[in-house]
Amino acid sequence: MNIPDLQRKAGELRLQILNAALKAGKGHVPPAFSWMEIGVALFYGGGLRFRPSEPNWEGRDRFILSKGHGCLTLYAILADLGFFPKVELEHFCEPGSLLAGHPDTNIPGVEAISGSLGHGLGVSAGLALGAKRNSQEWKVVTVLGDGECQEGSVWEAAMFASHHHLNNLVAVLDRNQLGATNFTEKNLALEPLETKWEAFGWEVVKIDGHSFKELHRVFSDVGHRTSTKPLLIFAQTIKGKGVSFMEGSVDWHHRLPKGGEVEEAIRQLTKADPQMNPPVSLELVHGP
Amino acid sequence: MAHDFRDAVFERVLEIVARDPRVIVLTNDMGAMGLSQIQALYPQQVLNVGISEQNMMSVAAGLALSGNRIFAYGIASHITSRCYEQLKLDVCALNVPVVLLGMGSGLSYGVDGPTHHSTHDCALLQTLDGMTIYIPADGVATRAVIEQAYTSRAPAYIRIDKDPYEPIYSTDDHDFSLGLCTIQRGASLCVVTNGIMLPRVCEVAKELSMEGIELTVVDLYRLNPCNESLLLEVCRSAQAIVTVEEHGRTGGIGSLVGRLLSEQGLGIPFKGVSLGDDVMFGAASRSWAHRQCGLDKENLKSIFRQMVLTLVSI
Numbered sequence: 001m002n003i004p005d006l007q008r009k010a011g012e013l014r015l016q017i018l019n020a021a022l023k024a025g026k027g028h029v030p031p032a033f034s035w036m037e038i039g040v041a042l043f044y045g046g047g048l049r050f051r052p053s054e055p056n057w058e059g060r061d062r063f064i065l066s067k068g069h070g071c072l073t074l075y076a077i078l079a080d081l082g083f084f085p086k087v088e089l090e091h092f093c094e095p096g097s098l099l100a101g102h103p104d105t106n107i108p109g110v111e112a113i114s115g116s117l118g119h120g121l122g123v124s125a126g127l128a129l130g131a132k133r134n135s136q137e138w139k140v141v142t143v144l145g146d147g148e149c150q151e152g153s154v155w156e157a158a159m160f161a162s163h164h165h166l167n168n169l170v171a172v173l174d175r176n177q178l179g180a181t182n183f184t185e186k187n188l189a190l191e192p193l194e195t196k197w198e199a200f201g202w203e204v205v206k207i208d209g210h211s212f213k214e215l216h217r218v219f220s221d222v223g224h225r226t227s228t229k230p231l232l233i234f235a236q237t238i239k240g241k242g243v244s245f246m247e248g249s250v251d252w253h254h255r256l257p258k259g260g261e262v263e264e265a266i267r268q269l270t271k272a273d274p275q276m277n278p279p280v281s282l283e284l285v286h287g288p
Numbered sequence: 289m290a291h292d293f294r295d296a297v298f299e300r301v302l303e304i305v306a307r308d309p310r311v312i313v314l315t316n317d318m319g320a321m322g323l324s325q326i327q328a329l330y331p332q333q334v335l336n337v338g339i340s341e342q343n344m345m346s347v348a349a350g351l352a353l354s355g356n357r358i359f360a361y362g363i364a365s366h367i368t369s370r371c372y373e374q375l376k377l378d379v380c381a382l383n384v385p386v387v388l389l390g391m392g393s394g395l396s397y398g399v400d401g402p403t404h405h406s407t408h409d410c411a412l413l414q415t416l417d418g419m420t421i422y423i424p425a426d427g428v429a430t431r432a433v434i435e436q437a438y439t440s441r442a443p444a445y446i447r448i449d450k451d452p453y454e455p456i457y458s459t460d461d462h463d464f465s466l467g468l469c470t471i472q473r474g475a476s477l478c479v480v481t482n483g484i485m486l487p488r489v490c491e492v493a494k495e496l497s498m499e500g501i502e503l504t505v506v507d508l509y510r511l512n513p514c515n516e517s518l519l520l521e522v523c524r525s526a527q528a529i530v531t532v533e534e535h536g537r538t539g540g541i542g543s544l545v546g547r548l549l550s551e552q553g554l555g556i557p558f559k560g561v562s563l564g565d566d567v568m569f570g571a572a573s574r575s576w577a578h579r580q581c582g583l584d585k586e587n588l589k590s591i592f593r594q595m596v597l598t599l600v601s602i
Contacts, residue, residue, distance in 0.1 A: 062353075105381070105382060111353070112349075112353075112378065112382065113378075113381050113382070116373060116377060118342070119373075119374065119377060121346075122342065122343045122347055122349075122350065122374070122378070123346045123347075123350040123353070123378055124350060125343075125346070125347055125350060126346060126347035126348060126349055126350020126351040126352075126353070126354070127350040127351075127353055127354050128350070129347070129350070129351060129354075130351045130352075130353070130354025130355060130356050131354055133332075133351075133356070134354060134355055134356075136354070152342070153342040153346070153374075156338075156340035156342055156343035157343050157346065159338070159340070159343075160337060160338070160340070160343055160347060163338075
């Protein structure tokens with residue numbers, strides 16, 4: 001896909017996410033919007049190798065969404081690519097349905113359970129070491145939340161990955177500055193975060209996490225790396241990206257819009273392409 | 289002659305490592321002579337992950353997902369409770385072949401203090417989906433259950449004692465697939481136990497036999513999943529049951545047998561002898577703590593005798 005197509009795809013998926021969350025009456029929409037471009041660049045922009053019709057294809061790159069609460073973006077992508085029927089999104093969080101509020105491995109395309117933070121990087125490091133030991137070509141990509149970096153286990157895994165020169169491991173840090181209820185710098189300061197990752201032995205590349213141009217460049221470079229270090233893509237992002245009143249707000253972690261907020265969110269998300277489908281049901285805007 | 293459990297553990301692990309290059313032994317910077325021998329022979333198959341138990345289990349899961357089979361070795365309390373969530377979500381929920389080799393069951397590390405006591409490990413791990421728990425009493429059993437755990441390609445925990453053992457099972461061809469073994473039969477009382485308590489119960493049984501009290505002794509070496517039908521079969525034929533375990537009161541053999549008897553409506557007199565659920569502060573040596581909790585030989589003898597006398601009075 002070219003950049004306009006990727007942008008269009010991101011917009012379309014944001015609307016689908018909003019739709020699914022409103023229908024369910026729950027869901028972490030702003031954390032999902034935060035890494036939308038990262039996800040779209042990985043799955044549609046050539047960042048990952050995969051086969052939707054064969055989710056367990058041995059040669060696939062392994063992708064783990066460590067910040068599991070951002071799963072609506074992953075669900076929308078996997079459904080759109082045909083890992084499972086799109087209709088599942090309509091049943092998000094319905095009792096007995098496939099898609100819960102955090103991802104699990106019953107979902108085709110999901111490699112590990114996540115949502116309790118601080119697990120994904122360790123599992124990814126184990127996978128990456130396993131791939132190296134078995135001379136397998138696939139790489140491992142994991143998306144970390146910045147609040148997640150307050151978990152000690154992240155740093156155990158970071159040490160492990162650099163110690164074992166896991167240059168087939170890529171962690172994308174969704175640095176949106178916010179945890180669940182506050183700015184990370186206000187509850188438990190992470191800065192200087194880039195320096196920390198470098199000190200832990202990682203190569204760090206800082207980008208705008210919403211720029212497809214920059215994402216494309218950094219993911220393209222992954223295939224030609226000469227460094228022996230694991231790679232940390234420090235993606236500066238905006239939580240709630242795409243809806244102005246959600247963006248960068250401490251109030252919007254798992255809050256859902258209602259009434260006029262829904263109409264305004266739709267207006268903003270469809271601004272670039274008013275014909276964008278699928279539209280959010282007006283019933284959801286005003287209540288049944 | 290006393291033997292070291294670690295010799296049995298690493299003897300069998302070495303055999304498995306030698307025949308399966310996919311096997312990797314992880315350690316959280318915990319050493320053992322047998323492990324050093326494996327490392328010298330197969331350096332690519334031993335990995336010291338440092339003192340990082342949470343990461344150890346996540347890495348174990350990742351390595352297993354990429355086609356490897358893992359033994360994770362460390363002090364029992366550290367590789368069970370410190371990393372409980374990693375065991376729950378990364379190992380058990382993904383059902384990957386990771387076998388925990390927990391050194392220092394119960395109060396093996398007695399005077400080292402509560403940080404090293406592993407007295408609720410079975411309670412914790414029993415709640416994990418698909419986690420098999422073995423508590424072997426001697427080298428033969430240890431070698432057998434390690435092989436079983438490896439062959440199962442599923443999560444397992446082997447609770448290993450740090451103190452020496454006296455052989456219980458005479459040959460390596462004993463069948464350990466049933467999950468429990470009736471060591472001896474007697475009409476007076478049935479005692480269900482495992483691990484380091486088994487030889488002590490056998491010794492007590494021998495002494496009480498001279499008083500005319502005959503014990504059935506059951507080695508419940510696989511606590512989870514328990515072979516409930518076979519255990520019930522044994523229980524049904526007993527006049528009274530005592531469970532003996534070096535584990536907290538909650539979540540061990542006593543909890544299990546009590547539930548089974550209750551569910552089945554079996555009104556058989558029952559008593560559980562175990563450690564308490566409290567933290568043991570100070571230098572709680574194993575023998576001292578056993579005396580406090582009634583797990584020493586004399587107390588056990590007295591408890592068994594009392595149970596039998598109660599039956600007579602009924």
